[in-house]
Amino acid sequence: MIAVLLLHGVVAGVAAASGRRLGRFVFLLTAIAPAATFVWALSRAREILAGNPVWVSWPWVESLGLEISLLVDPFSLMFVLLVSGIGVLIMLYATWYFGDTPGLGGFSAILVLFAGSMLGLVTADNLLLLFVFWELTAITSYLLIGFEDKRAEARSAALKALLVTGFGGLVMLTGIIILGAEAGSYSMSEILSSPPSSTVTGVALVLVLVGAFTKSAQVPFHFWLPGAMAAPTPVSAYLHSATMVKAGIYLIARFSPAFAPLFAYWQPLVIGVGLATMLVGGYQALRQHDAKLILAYGTVSQLGLMTAVVGAGLPKLAFAGAALILAHALYKATLFMVIGVVDHQAHSRDIRLLSGLGRAMPLTFWVAVLAMASYVGLPPLFGFIAKEAALEGMRLAPIGVDSVAFFAVVLGSVLTTAYGARFLWGVFGTKPPSPAHLGGQIERPHPMLLAPAVLLVLLTVSFGLVPRWIDSLIGAAGASLAMPDTSFHLALWHGFVPSLAWSAIAVGFGLVLFWQRESVERLQSVTDAIPGSERAYALGLTALDRGARWMTGRLQVGSLPTYSGVILATVAVVGGAMLVRAWPQDMTVGFADSPLQIAVALFIVVAAIATAVQKRRIAAVLLLGAVGYGVAVLFVMYGAPDLALTQVLFETLALVLFILVVRHLPDRFREPRQPFGRTSRLVVSIGLGTFVGVFALVASNARTVESIGFEMAARALPEAGGRNVVNVILTDFRALDTMGEITVLVVAAIGIAALVGQGRRDHG
Amino acid sequence: MMRRSLIFDVSIDTVFRMSLVFSIFMFFAGHNAPGGGFIGGLVAGAALVLRYLAGGSDGSQQVGARFAHVMLGTGLMIAVATGFGGWVWGTEFLENTGVGAELPLLGTVKATTSLLFDAGVYLVVVGLVMEALGSLGHEVER
């Protein structure tokens, strides 16, 4: 299995490298990966269905609980077959869908990476690994959706999908980590076989569910999905049928049987969200004019249904859910391919513009009719079987809100029928002649463009007529979710059960809605004003942008004095606050060592203050020098002749350099107004000065041991052979410091040469 | 250029030479009395400044600036090499090792590695002063 996943990566690399040479036929190359997967899955199917799941484990970052452990049980197998099978068909389809579009190499590479990520997602046993693939599908789908990057709407749709699912992913990650900590393992099979039931687990699961909801486009996160149809149609077909959006369903289906019985909120929450999504999606699908959008909202609606069905966590519904997932993948992929064909031939998907296509492309039309019939749930198609199972399961399920849930599903079916009919009529029907309609010169599609859809629709029909063919897979998939020892069989005919009647009623009402479509549309326009989550998203983005600009504008003022001021103030305030706690009980400090000290200190202080108020540059510089010499005198008085000598020499040298530069500058300071005004400056500088002084006092008062300097003095002559301790320290004990300082001098010289040398050349 | 008297030129030159000698004295004094590479180098630097102030930009410091990078680089290399030198003699990096030597004129000088190290310091300080004077002291033609 790992080899199969790696193959996707390799194929992607080859495709990216050879994309330019192969043109659109690069998709035939990338199809190798899903094809190999499909063959592999089939070869292992018998074994897996017999109850021996494929299990591989590879170490990765065990310390973080992250390992590459893959488990292919029947439920995963079903997904693997779907992802790879439909993957192959999508790539074949893409080969004839794209013309000489540039950039197909990269695109196909990402497509195959996407397929690989999805495979990883449905086979990962380690929850963190599952999250890895989860986010990979988000990123790859982002790149796929935004393929037509010159269109702003494609870019923003891609961003929307990424942000919404990315948000959900991060919430889910938190949930997974908490769940892993509670269960003591990140292995999904271990967690599910002995699920923890603590309150914290309950919270963690809600977080995980949020992730699943965003990925599977559940209310209120559903709005990203319709936008995602900005992707090229092959991508939409893949994304909406077998992959990506099914990820959330997959996870909910896995978790529900274990956790629904443990947490009372589970069923109401999941089923409630699912049904709400179903209704919202169906309602929105009914009013779209872009045929692809009808399908997209239809996907939302169907995802809602699936969420509700698998979210109950009941055995019967688990089977029904498996069947629904398979059926939906088959017909939804078909219908997207069909709309792609229509778009490819007629260059439009607007049902107000298309007319007479049924006659122009009869084969396409019939493929669409069959797929849609399966979608709506008409016998004898596979969709019918799946839907009957779901309805029957819902009707009988002891889920507390049973009747409400059941009728919601029926209502959803009504909507499904209505928008399904609207789709067929809209795309293929012949409408009253109008100048806006596209002309009748529409060519029939290339047979290879239609072939994948035909193949899929044949499967839909044959699974419907002979459910036995798929029975073992669905049965085992459902069993691996719910309980291993139950068995369940699909059948086309269950006898006259009540759900059959309700199905019929739903179809009938749906057709009525379709018939009255114009009044329905008028009614629907009323709801336009209701703000939805999409508006909230848009507002959120704007607010984020504005807020970021506002805050950054306030903080990042671009003014160096302000930055210095903020830093100094922070030091004074934070340090001062800490210092207040450190104030000692008793503190002794002498006033001065000698009268001369007072005099020199006074001199320094006066010179320093004079520096600050001096308006003439040269005077300020000289005063700075005076301070330096004053300090040197203090050094001498303190017993530091070397220091004083160095200070005097460097001060003199610095003074010369200062004067060399200042002679070019204007005589007087020009001090422009600035936001960080005189008062703030005064307050901050007084604060800083006080802080430093007080801290130094307090700290020296706390000294308990003699400093190591005296030990150095004691060892200078006997061990280092020098009488001048300071110099011994500089050249021996701490020679590394000295080496460092001459390095700084070298750098300074380099800098001066670079800066001023440059200036010379500019003006020379 | 301002006209200068010969006596002024000669005396400045003398002071300059004497300062250089004094700087070398300070350099060697360092181990036992105030002095050392920094102070020695600075005295030499001060001498350079003096000559600069007296002579204006008569080109000598331009010449100096042209070779400043060699002094700086070499000084740094000497300092680092001293560290490695200790290694060659089987001691630690930057460990002080003495090599007794009789130097003419200066008498008996115990040429320790730290003295060599100080020589590197001396070179760097002088190099910096030369570079700074040569660059910043240059009159901008505009």
Added chain:
Amino acid sequence: MTFVLITTVALLYGVGAYLIMARNLLHIVIGLGLIAHGANLLLLLAGGAPGSPPLVGAEAARIADPLPQAMALTAIVITFGITAFLLAMAYRSWILHGDDVVEDDIDDRRIARQAPSKDDS
């Protein structure tokens, strides 16, 4: 450490800080110089009481702590080097601007004005 000296240190820091928050590069450099003087003095004070110069065998009296002296010496040298470089920067700034006033960052101001950027660069 005496009251007079620590007050001197505090004042050097205060005046230095005040100048650092100015607009003129020269003011800022002078401010940094004042703080550097304060810091060197502080280092020396951190060693404890004054004493005779730390020359072995010169006098019997208590010597001053030599380590802070060495550290201060290092700091002086480093400060000198960097001051020299700063002066070169001020010089360069003068060549380019004809002044040494530190202007505000253009990009930051643009974002602060909340206006969508009309022209870049």
Added chain:
Amino acid sequence: MNALVVLPVALPLGAAGLSYALNRYPRFQRVLGVATLTTVLGLAIALLVNVQANGVLVKAIGNWTGPIGITLAADLFSVIILVVSMVVLLAVLVYAIGSPRTSSEARFFYPTYLILTAGIALSLLTADLFNLFVAFEIMLSASYVLITLGGSRDQIRHGTTYVIINLLASMLFITAIGITYAAAGTVNMADLAVKLGDISPAIRDALGALFLLVFGIKAAIFPLFFWLPDSYPTAPAPVTAIFAGLLTKVGVYAIIRTQTLLFPSDGPSTLILVLAGLTMVVGVLGAIAQNDIKRILSFHIISQIGYMIMGLGLFTIAALAGAIFYIVHHILVKTALFLVGGLVEHTMGTSRLRRLGGMVHRAPFIAALFLIPALSLAGIPPLSGFLAKLTLVQAGLEINQFLIVGVSLAVSLLTLFSMIKVWSGVFWGTPDPAAPPGEDVGTGRLVFPRLMVLPTAALVLLTLVFVVAAEPLYRISEHAAITLLDPTLYIEAVLGR
């Protein structure tokens, strides 16, 4: 064996001297630079292997042990950062050789760059507080020269901000050293760790806060970071890349080193966590507000620093391991991103988003080189950023610090948002027709200098290696974190006991 501890500092210094003495021979300088850094990288790796086998390696300079002399000490933490630093320094040097610059700049560039290397190595290896100050000054003064190299108007203006703020930080650093010496009478860090334990906890806390702020300026944490986004973007691309990738991280290194060794706390530190959270949020919002690749990336540095500080603030083994893990990831990824930004600017003549667009069609390989580190930075799995964030999130949840974990996750979503903004602006779409046109660079496929692409690709590849080798890397980080939280080994080794 202990010689290994000195060489990463001494070799580049000596080479720098040689390089500047012979600065009329740029070809020699180039060869010397690459040879030196390659050697040092090899030495650093050898050091890592050695430290892993034998524990803390120390070298008493001049054979003066203990608090008398300066001791260099290599523990796992410092060596890990050293190795990554050298990798990045070497890669960027090659990139710099490949990028066009005038020969007069090159003369100054190589020796300064080598000195920067020595400064970084010394900062990481020294076990002496005052020597750390000197090391910082070496590193910073070299960075001052590098950031103003070229001497254009913009560079001087923004370089001024950089230099002044860092000088201010240096002054505060030396102040803090002075106060520390006043209280404890020593500057050797191991000696300090012992002696600070004897003075009043309140004073120690105040000192700890002061050092946190001092290094916080260099590390660019809230509210001390404002200088960074103003000064980084104007420097030449390789310089910005090395600054962005490394210099702030040396500040983080110093914070972690001092806070764990000198001012250990016995639990999560609220002050640090609050600063971490604010740093993340303010940084990422700043990034969202920008319209220039280099500025966006600069703000992200700040935001990312928050994560590292968060690891320190949580103060558990797992969290510190996460912080180290994060630093390693960040150095590689951030440098790579800035190098890509430099490539874009080099070929398109601008880094403004509005003037850029559609590069995915004209340079798909460069697009991939951007996308991988960009997504990694945003914490998208399975890239290095994800693993680094995962460690921190796990560590935070382990001790129920939900707030900071929530903030960190929200910030990573915002990071993704702003990275996508760059992607969408530079690699997708078309240049804004209303924006004033940049240089005319045609519409065909773009060609990039090979010497610039190669190191960029190498760094991106390394981030992928990080992913594959995450387990051993995490183990080492964990080991390093254990040593940090129990510094007795370090103290004993440094004091030569």
